[in-house]
Amino acid sequence: MESTQQVGNIRGVQNLALSDYDGDGRSDLALYHSNPADGSAWWIQSGATGEQIRGGYRYGGCTDIPAPGDYDGDGTTDLALYRRDCTN
Numbered sequence: 001m002e003s004t005q006q007v008g009n010i011r012g013v014q015n016l017a018l019s020d021y022d023g024d025g026r027s028d029l030a031l032y033h034s035n036p037a038d039g040s041a042w043w044i045q046s047g048a049t050g051e052q053i054r055g056g057y058r059y060g061g062c063t064d065i066p067a068p069g070d071y072d073g074d075g076t077t078d079l080a081l082y083r084r085d086c087t088n
Helices: none
Strands: 014-016 029-033 041-045 052-058
Touching: none
Parallel strands: none
Antiparallel strands: 014 029, 029 041, 041 052
C-alpha cells in the first residue's frame, strides 16, 4: 500500500528541509516552496505529532535555497536561506 503525506496546499518547486524546528529532539518535515508569482513560503509539520507547526509562512525569494541550522543556539532549527546572486 502506498502512503503519501501532504504539508499545506503547495504546487510548483519545493525544497525539503528536514530538521528539528520545534525543539523536541525529532526531525520535522519542512518544505520551502519557491514561487515568484505569489511569494515564497514555508510549511512545517511536527515529526512527533504530525501537526502543522507553520503553514504558508511567507519568507524568502524565488531563487533562495533553504539552509536549516540552529544559528542562535536556542536548540531549535531556524528558518534560514542562502540567497544566490541573481545578477550573474
